[in-house]
Amino acid sequence: MNQADILELLRSGIWTAILASAPVLGIGLVVGLAISLLQALTQVQEATLSFVPKIVLMLVGVVLSLPFMFGLLSTFMEQVVARIGGP
Numbered sequence: 001m002n003q004a005d006i007l008e009l010l011r012s013g014i015w016t017a018i019l020a021s022a023p024v025l026g027i028g029l030v031v032g033l034a035i036s037l038l039q040a041l042t043q044v045q046e047a048t049l050s051f052v053p054k055i056v057l058m059l060v061g062v063v064l065s066l067p068f069m070f071g072l073l074s075t076f077m078e079q080v081v082a083r084i085g086g087p
Helices: 003-042 047-085
Strands: none
């Protein structure tokens, strides 16, 4: 394995991590923005109001996107094993 293979493997790993975390981070972003807007409109500044729904919906997002994440990570692992075992 030369330097180009290692850099390609690192690039692929970083890209896989970004794609695997994107659904959950997107849900957190949208829910956080909606709750912040709601708090600004109603002037209710309760700390638990922003964290509890975000945590619950992000956990639901993790459960719903597990097949997608598993597919990405298993494909990446197959590529890593193929490169390690290859010539």
